Amino acid sequence: MPFLHRPTTLAEAVDLLSILDNAMVYGGGTAIQILVKQGILHADNFVDLALVPGLRDIEAGPQGVRVGPMVSLRRMETDERVRATVPLAAAAYHHVANPRVRNTASVGGNIAHGDYRLDPPTALLVLGATVEATSVRGTREIPVREFFTGFQQTALEPDELVSAIRIPAQPAGSGHRFEKNSSLGENDWPCASAAVLVTGHEVHIGLGAVAPTPRHVTFDARGLDDQQAVDAALEAAEPALDPIPDVRGGVAYKRALARVTIEDAVRAAWKEHRNG
Ligand SMILES: Cc1cc2nc3c(=O)[nH]c(=O)nc-3n(C[C@H](O)[C@H](O)[C@H](O)COP(=O)(O)OP(=O)(O)OC[C@H]3O[C@@H](n4cnc5c(N)ncnc54)[C@H](O)[C@@H]3O)c2cc1C
Secondary structure, three states: OOEEEOOOOHHHHHHHHHHOOOEEEEOOOHHHHHHHHOOOOOOOEEEEOOOOOOOOOEEEEOOEEEEOOOOEHHHHHHOHHHHHHOHHHHHHHHOOOOHHHHHHOEHHHHHHHOOOOOOHHHHHHHHOOEEEEEEOOEEEEEEHHHOEEEOOEEOOOOOOEEEEEEEEOOOOOOEEEEEEEOOOOOOOOOOEEEEEEEEOOEEEEEEEOOOOOOEEEEEEOOOOOHHHHHHHHHHHHHHHOOOOOEOOEOHHHHHHHHHHHHHHHHHHHHHHHHHO
């Protein structure tokens, strides 16, 4: 049976991670509980962050938001400051699973989980968010664009924890859209998800579930009309599409669904930007 440690300061939490054998951070536990029951995950020690003060704080200002790792996904979709400052991120958190999962799952646990199908990283990629990673050596910033290093792998060291996520404010007048398509059920993991941000002539697209890691693509839309922008988006995204076949669909199906998802998201974001 693994030990559950409940530190009451961040310093104590990182100390525990540095000295304990085979230790893992325990956030909301929604992923950990399932993986332990399935016999996939074996940890000797869990370091639970629930009692560490300050980790549920959301700081918001004109530059953006700084979100503590124990903020629930539900708060990310409902907090008025998050919705006003980074509406694309709020939309992506809103689409994770179901209210039960969103009420329990944490922002830090979501990104640290590292799954290629996660919805929120699509928005964090296009918004240029950064992860604060803390260990006994101090705190460093990792751009989300460099965070997902391989299939189920992240840039976190084993003794580091996510101590915050910083999301820059969405530029005024930008257009945005998050779209997600699932094949097994409305609240299921996606076959394809896309977060799109149109700012000036730049279009950023974050893609989930379409490749072994979340992907980010961008293109210059200067001088393009509505249909040309969609065509350019599909062309830019094509090299990033490398779906993994599974129970939710084969490669051809997932590739087709990815293209539909991208087209819908780009059309909506483009229209909002043009009308804004
Ligand atoms: C039924 C179901 C459906 C789901 N569907 C979706 C979906 O459609 N879209 C989607 O995006 N996600 C989906 N998820 C995944 C869900 O988003 C994750 O389970 C959740 O975000 C993980 O957060 P948590 O706080 O519960 O993490 P935990 O379960 O506590 O931890 C997950 C991982 O992150 C690590 N970790 C936790 N906190 C930190 C931290 N602060 N620093 C470093 N490492 C940490 C843990 O050690 C572990 O490796 C689904 C999950 C379930 C159970």
